[in-house]
Amino acid sequence: MPNLVAIVGRPNVGKSTLFNRLTKSRQAIVSDEAGTTRDRQYGKCEWNGREFSVVDTGGWVVNSDDIFEEEIRKQVTIATEESDLVLFVVDVTTGVTDLDMDVAQILRRTKLPVILVSNKTDNNDQQYYAAEFYKLGLGDPICISAATGSGTGDLLDMVLEKLKPESGESLEEGIPRFAVVGRPNAGKSSIINAFIGEDRNIVTEIAGTTRDSIYTRYDKFGFDFYLVDTAGIRRKNKVTEDLEFYSVMRSIRAIENSDVCILMIDATRGIEAQDMNIFQLIQRNNKSLVVVVNKWDLVENKDQKVIDTFENAIRERMAPFVDFPIVFASALTKQRIFKVLETAKQVYLNRKARIGTTKLNEVLLPLIEAFPPPSIKGKYIKIKYCSQLPNTTIPSFVFYANLPQYIKEPYRRFLENKIRENWTLTGSPINVFIRQK
Numbered sequence: 501m502p503n504l505v506a507i508v509g510r511p512n513v514g515k516s517t518l519f520n521r522l523t524k525s526r527q528a529i530v531s532d533e534a535g536t537t538r539d540r541q542y543g544k545c546e547w548n549g550r551e552f553s554v555v556d557t558g559g560w561v562v563n564s565d566d567i568f569e570e571e572i573r574k575q576v577t578i579a580t581e582e583s584d585l586v587l588f589v590v591d592v593t594t595g596v597t598d599l600d601m602d603v604a605q606i607l608r609r610t611k612l613p614v615i616l617v618s619n620k621t622d623n624n625d626q627q628y629y630a631a632e633f634y635k636l637g638l639g640d641p642i643c644i645s646a647a648t649g650s651g652t653g654d655l656l657d658m659v660l661e662k663l664k665p666e667s668g669e670s671l672e673e674g675i676p677r678f679a680v681v682g683r684p685n686a687g688k689s690s691i692i693n694a695f696i697g698e699d700r701n702i703v704t705e706i707a708g709t710t711r712d713s714i715y716t717r718y719d720k721f722g723f724d725f726y727l728v729d730t731a732g733i734r735r736k737n738k739v740t741e742d743l744e745f746y747s748v749m750r751s752i753r754a755i756e757n758s759d760v761c762i763l764m765i766d767a768t769r770g771i772e773a774q775d776m777n778i779f780q781l782i783q784r785n786n787k788s789l790v791v792v793v794n795k796w797d798l799v800e801n802k803d804q805k806v807i808d809t810f811e812n813a814i815r816e817r818m819a820p821f822v823d824f825p826i827v828f829a830s831a832l833t834k835q836r837i838f839k840v841l842e843t844a845k846q847v848y849l850n851r852k853a854r855i856g857t858t859k860l861n862e863v864l865l866p867l868i869e870a871f872p873p874p875s876i877k878g879k880y881i882k883i884k885y886c887s888q889l890p891n892t893t894i895p896s897f898v899f900y901a902n903l904p905q906y907i908k909e910p911y912r913r914f915l916e917n918k919i920r921e922n923w924t925l926t927g928s929p930i931n932v933f934i935r936q937k
Contacts (some may be wrong), residue, residue, distance in 0.1 A: 503552040503663045504752060505545070506580055508607075509589035510599040514619040518589060518646035519543065519556035522656070542752065542781060547656040552663060553752055555583065580607070585662055586614045587655075588638060592621050595632050604636040613662040616641045617655065622648065676848040677715070679728035679754040681782075682764030683774040687794035690831035691764065692716075692727065695841070723841055725848075728758045751778050759851065760788040760844045760927070767795045767810075767828070771817050779818055786894050788847045788928045789824045792840055797830040820913060823920050824927045847927030851894060855923055857887040860897075863922050864915075871914065876906045884937055895919075896931035904934040 507515045523543030541556040580586050588607055590600055607614050618630040621643040633641040642658060644651030680688045695718060716727040755761055761782045765775055782789055791814060796802070807828065815822040825843045829836040864886055873881040881903045889896040897919060901907060912932045919930060 503584040504582065505552055505554050505585045505587060505659060505663075506583035507554065507556050507587045507589060508580065508603070510597065510603060513589045513591040514646045515589050516541070516556055518587070518617070518619065518644075518652075519554060521646050521649055521652055522554050542784070544784065545656070548660060550660055550663075552584075552659070553756065555752075577606075580610055580612060583612065584664060585659060586610070586612055587617050587659075588614055589617045589619050590633055590636075590641070592618045592626050592629050592633075592643070595629065596635060600633075600636060604638055608637055614638050615655070615658055615662065618643045619646050621645055621651065675717075675724060675726055676760060676845070677726045677728050677758045678760050678762055678844050678848075679758035679787075680762045680764060681751045681754050681778055683766075683772070683778070686764040686766045687831045688764050691762075691792070691794065691829075691837060691840070694831045694834050694837050695727065721838070721841075723845065725845070728754050751781060755781050755785050755787055758787060760790060760848050762790050762792055762840065762844055765791060765793050765814070767793045767799050770810075771814050776817060783821060783929070786929050788851045788894075789821075790840065790844050790847055790927060791824060791826045793826060793828045794831055796828045797833050797835060821929070823925070843927075850925050851928040853895060853923065853925060853928075855888050855895075860886055860888060864918060867918050868915075873901075873907050873911045876903075879903055879906065881906055882937075889931075889933075892931070894929050894931060895925055896933065898933045898935050900935050900937040902937050904936055907934045 507519055509515050519541055522545040525543055543554050543556075545552055545554050586607060588603065590596070616633055616636060616638045618633055618641040621627055621630060622645045627643045630641045630643050642651065642655050644655055646652070680692055682688050696716065718725055718727050755778075763775070763778060763782065765771055779789075793810060793814075799806070810828075811826050814826060818824075825847065827836055827840050827843055829840055831837060865883075868883050873883070875881065881901055883899050883901045886897060886899045889898055897915075899915065912934070915932050916930050919925065919932075
């Protein structure tokens, strides 16, 4: 199972810069103003062949009157409880502050491994100042500069040493894994209970703790799959915490361990920012998608115009990826829940689809010839051949061109759209690669 690493610390110590460095992205906004990061950022980090998730929290300020800082403190508390390892970032240019001492006191109480990161160590002389951080009682400080990348390799080596080995669950190969995800109160627990029903003798829980995903084998009515269940296992002391952040932390676990994600949306509230956060997690992890609009029994007017309006609103928010099925269901009345399973199974099969090279070239090459890539600097780009790559987790296609570096993202989307128009890959993400002929 992929591990989860939380980056914590007081405001303006460089957590977002470190997040961008580890994930090789520019997702997190970086500013000299303290408290810039108030929302969470999630990303993937790969080092020495191992991959783990990284969450960038807001600046941690204890006992503050600022309402935002109180919310940030809650988020970091949850992040430390749900993660496998904590990177505690401090600023070598300012030394130990009272806030650092407060944060260290809370981190010393956790059972998780904590790595103390002395950031902004831009030259060798500043490394001597890092000795001051020993008073935090969290071991040796690792000196890095997130801005320049200095020392981050040693930091990542230490992260891999402290992370638990990726567990290989005793699950049968070739059986799809469906995860039910969504914001709080969208009906995740209800639909899981509706799936399982009363016949528990043919449903067996495979493994899991409150932190890990729970696998439930579902084998009836012609279906055979694992249900990756993180719904309904929230501890009671979380009721006062940031429910949305907690749900996303759990969703990371469920999404990473699934093949198909069933995203629950509340029909009475429509698609909201939290739904988009989880959708982006699904996309980032290259998982297949089925959207279920739950609580459809509570909608009074159910004519086709309302359904079309609802579908269009969802697809507009999730564009440019719009080729996914939407099922209107009710977990309470069990309306269309069988269709949810049928759709998820079909999406899983779409994910495994193979298209013959001959057929692919017969269909796509005339389309490419009719609509070639735009010429750049007077150079004409020609695509001569295409094929589907074997043994990939999602359908991946490679196009061989004379000048692949000049083919931009809009044309890649054009190629993806043409593939989707001619073959049924609904719900599954697609990779399009351009290589030198």
